[in-house]
Amino acid sequence: MxxxxxxxxxxxxxxxxxxxxxxxxxxxxxxxxxxxxxxxxxxxxxxxxxxxxxxxxxxxxxxxxxxxxxxxxxxxxxxxxxxxxxxxxxxxxxxxxxxxxxxxxxxxxxxxxxxxxxxxxxxxxxxxxxxxxxxxxxxxxxxxxxxxxxxxxxxxxxxxxxxxxxxxxxxxxxxxxxxxxxxxxxxxxxxxxxxxxxxxxxxxxxxxxxxxxxxxxxxxxxxxxxxxxxxxxxxxxxxxxxxxxxxxxxxxxxxxxxxxxxxxxxxxxxxxxxxxxxxxxxxxxxxxxxITLAEKHKINSYYAPTGGMIQSRLSLQTRVNSGDRIYQLLSFNKQGKAPEVIDVCAETTGIVFDISTNQCVNQGEYVMDILDC
CATH class of the missing domain: 3.40.630.10 (Zn peptidases)
Incomplete structure (x- = not known):
């Protein structure tokens, strides 16, 4: 044809x-x-x-x-x-x-x-x-x-x-x-x-x-x-x-x-x-x-609580429970202090749905989505 x-x-x-x-x-x-x-x-x-x-x-x-x-x-x-x-x-x-x-x-x-x-x-x-x-x-x-x-x-x-x-x-x-x-x-x-x-x-x-x-x-x-x-x-x-x-x-x-x-x-x-x-x-x-169906409002987005570098982040489709660590944030303090590693944990159960390409984030920038399903 x-x-x-x-x-x-x-x-x-x-x-x-x-x-x-x-x-x-x-x-x-x-x-x-x-x-x-x-x-x-x-x-x-x-x-x-x-x-x-x-x-x-x-x-x-x-x-x-x-x-x-x-x-x-x-x-x-x-x-x-x-x-x-x-x-x-x-x-x-x-x-x-x-x-x-x-x-x-x-x-x-x-x-x-x-x-x-x-x-x-x-x-x-x-x-x-x-x-x-x-x-x-x-x-x-x-x-x-x-x-x-x-x-x-x-x-x-x-x-x-x-x-x-x-x-x-x-x-x-x-x-x-x-x-x-x-x-x-x-x-x-x-x-x-x-x-x-x-x-x-x-x-x-x-x-x-x-x-x-x-x-x-x-x-x-x-x-x-x-x-x-x-x-x-x-x-x-x-x-x-x-x-x-x-x-x-x-x-x-x-x-x-x-x-x-x-x-x-x-x-x-x-x-x-x-x-x-x-x-x-x-x-x-x-x-x-x-097919697993979920309403759009069940996509939970996570934003950086402070500026830094993302490390040890879970990969796509990983299932998580509330309280599980989903990534670490390596934060550099320019106040005479050592760098700090901050654990960020899931607020809900679900799967890792979407993650940022850039692993360098300013405070408030997007890091990842977890789909509550």
Whole structure:
């Protein structure tokens, strides 16, 4: 199967150079669902690019009869972030121009709609697919107004111009997967909405974080949040509907590295998930893996109680009990005293979930996360 490759003009720089997005579209013989998968929204989080490259290779080897619907793949989806550097280190989590987090800029239709209750009331006699099409039409109409603002003489800031190009690719998708990794060092896991958590086990990751609080500004949230709001409004009116729409963030390992194990787990999980959703015809049975689920507020972050150097820190996925030493802080006192070694202990039970890359910390800087599970 040969992909349709589309190159999209993204941003023109002061130098005259132009940044582009490239979309790889695989279209099956039969009509069906649309899956949208992107990577590298944060500049240092590069592992998803290898996942997408392997998915492209895999899909190219298939016959179009083995794909029902469409799969759109967008690697290096944020060229500005990917190319940011500070000495040897990739940064690119925040836009260097305005300081905004690249994954907190997206357009959430729910925030601007004022007639959701009225719309839901008008749809009570319709079938779910009709309601979906009608609501999607409203979203697209509002989205066209975004383009009008961009094309006005006053235009809009870079974040709004960028998000328009990226979100336009997935407004009509059924399933969205946004591949990230830790900015530091972390285990593999997924972020998901509790309303869709039944599907999480098909991503074949050992851990899943339930988004108990969200504002709709992240890419996965902006896609699904308006639909969850419509589901709640319809339920309040006595019509229980669950649209077959899902979004996931995959967090695969550590920033600035292409960890082969994280890549392999990401590829296997996405292929299995697409087979579960009947987009791919799989020669092997669809697998449902055991997954440990925890709410986001159960991630306990530890910050340095004073400045110094981290030593004897526990490694990722180590299970700890309350009171266990999780790291030592070597603190240098410039007051005529000897250096001090401070033991820092866990406040709760759980696993070591994420650790800082830099083991030199000022007071109050991040050291590690422990997931209470």
């Amino acid at each position: 040969t992909p349709i490759i589309t190159t999209i003009d993204l941003l023109k720089l002061a130098s005259g150079d132009v940044l582009f997005l490239q979309v790889y579209k695989f279209v099956g013989e039969q009509l069906g669902k649309k899956a949208y998968i992107q990577s590298n929204l944060h500049g240092a989080e590069i592992v998803g690019n290898a996942v997408i490259q392997q998915l492209i290779e895999f899909l190219t080897q298939l016959d179009s009869s083995q794909l029902r619907g469409e799969i759109w793949l967008v690697p290096v989806c944020n060229p500005l972030g990917v190319n940011q550097r500070s000495h040897f280190f990739s940064t690119g989590r925040f836009n260097s121009y305005d300081g905004k987090n690249w994954n907190r800029i997206f357009w959430d239709y729910e925030k601007q709609t004022e007639d959701l209750a009225e719309f839901a009331q008008s749809q009570l006699e319709n079938e779910p697919e009709v309601i979906r099409n009608n609501y999607l039409a409203k979203i697209k109409q509002a989205w066209s107004e975004e383009l009008e603002r961009i094309e006005a003489p006053s235009s809009v800031p870079i974040s709004q111009q960028y998000r328009y190009k990226l979100q336009s690719l997935c407004l009509d998708a059924d399933y969205v997967i946004d591949i990230h990794s830790s900015s530091n060092q972390a285990i593999n896991y997924t972020f998901g909405f509790k309303e869709r958590i039944a599907s999480a086990k098909y991503l074949l990751l050992e851990y899943g974080i339930l988004m108990d609080e969200y504002d709709g500004d992240a890419f996965d949230e902006a896609f699904l949040k308006p639909w969850l709001a419509l589901e709640r409004e319809l339920a309040n009116l006595g019509k229980e509907i669950k649209f077959d729409l899902e979004s996931w963030t995959l967090e695969l390992g550590s920033g600035m590295v292409m960890n082969p194990a994280s890549v392999a787990q990401g590829v296997a999980g996405i292929k299995n998930y697409l087979a579960y959703k009947q987009i791919l015809t799989s020669p092997t049975p669809v697998t449902a893996a055991e």
